[in-house]
Amino acid sequence: MLLKPPLEFYSESLAGVAREDLQGKLIVIEGPDSVGRSTQVARLRTWLEHQGHAVLDTGLARGALAGKGISQAKEGNTLGPITMTLFYATDFADRLENEIVPALRAGFVVLTDRYIFSLMARAIARGEDRAWIERVASFALVPHAIYYLRAEVRDLVSRVVLGRGVFDHWESGMDMRFGADMHDSFVKYQARVILALDRMAKRYNFVVIDATKTPDQIFRELQRSIGKLF
Amino acid sequence: MPPLVPNRHRGKLIVVEGIDGSGKSTQLSLLSQWLQSKCIAVAFSEWNSSPLVRETTKRGKKKNMFTPVTFSLIHATDFADRLERYIVPLVKAGAVVCADRYAYTAFARDVVRGVSRRWVRNLYRFAIRPNLAFYFRVPLEVAIGRILGGRNAIKYYEAGMDMGLSRNVEESFRIFQARILDEYEAMIQEVGFHVIDATGSIEEQQQQMRDIVMQELGDSLRNGVLRATRGDLDAAQAAARIL
Helix, strand or coil: CCCCCCCCECCCCCCCCCHHHCCCEEEEEECCCCCCHHHHHHHHHHHHHHCCCCEEEEECCCCCCCHHHHHHHHHCCCCCHHHHHHHHHHHHHHHHHHHHHHHHHCCCEEEEECCHHHHHHHHHHCCCCHHHHHHHCCCCECCCEEEEEECCHHHHHHHHHHCCCCCCCCCCCCCCCCCCCHHHHHHHHHHHHHHHHHHHHCCCCEEEEECCCCHHHHHHHHHHHHHCCC | CCCCECCCCCCEEEEEECCCCCCHHHHHHHHHHHHHHCCECEEEEECCCCHHHHHHHHHHHHCCCCCHHHHHHHHHHHHHHHHHHHHHHHHHHCCEEEEECCHHHHHHHHHHHCCCHHHHHHHCCCCECCCEEEEEECCHHHHHHHHHHHCCCCCCCCCCHHHCCCCCHHHHHHHHHHHHHHHHHHHHHHHCCEEEECCCCHHHHHHHHHHHHHHHHHHHHHCCCCECCHHHHHHHHHHHHHC
């Protein structure tokens, strides 16, 4: 079920990257907004470090090149769907080449909160062509494991309401106006994101984890599976 | 590889391509003035000009942060922004959009930088296909003479210095442009360029362009695209001044 090293690219190789030099592990936590990914990433990091592994954790739009530009663009009201997809792809490539690959070379465990799959799912949810975005993102490395925290839209809605207490413009897909208000748009948009992720599960070897379980249960499940990678 | 998206709208898209110093911008500017003089609604779009992406591109260039892939992606982001916010709405509205460089610039330049031909062609698949694409063919030495004569300094990325071709800026620029030229030449059939001999006089080239425009788009220019009356133009110019 889990892929073993050496790491491979999906189809386009990055210049200057020799796969056999990548000694670390690449572990991806995927899932829709508010599903509880970051909680798990934080706990996994501590646990892995206790085990003696050096960990790099990274996530969407955190790169030095494009991270700031993306947040600025999201504050305005002119960011189109294709532009957004490509801006995120730029950030992803920057982090892959300048953070993830160097960390893997140095033997780190790279723990990434989302990978190309969220990027692709958001694009597909906005009506962009699946084959197009898959090929755009095909310079990504095939991770050792991809954990997909899966929940239904109604679970996400209650987490938003009980947690932050307010719907986010972009997480609701309000740029596309999927519904009359933030709630309606959130429900429709997130259902599309979940559908897109579900459709990737088999093709990309996702390990699907039921995110409606308690955080402790999910953490133990992740621990058991990740433990097998070493 | 599937081609770009066909333009099914009322407006038209005309693009010019060629290496630096080929004279394409001068020619496009003359063409657009001619179209305007015929009361046709014309709009301009330049490569690498989206305000949304500008800061990121600047940061990357200043700190030499780009790799071939991120360089290609940030330019595609810039292009997508201009396409989504500017080019597509205007073409839908019936304007003739004149673009100084288009996706083909990326097909040539990004490939020379090291991304695959297939990948970069897929990357731009969302773009609408131009109704006319002119390629200004010029020998390398002529183009370089024009560049070195006219401008002060060639910039780092413009010279392809990121590729480590040579430590000498001028030498690097020469090698880089020669490779771009080869890529352009190789895609003529594939993308359907109208080739203009850019060593001819400015007037000759312009006449050739106008002839091709009339031959290919004459009917739509006479009857189809958005046209303005003299009064519209005056009012629009007055409004633009107020803004």
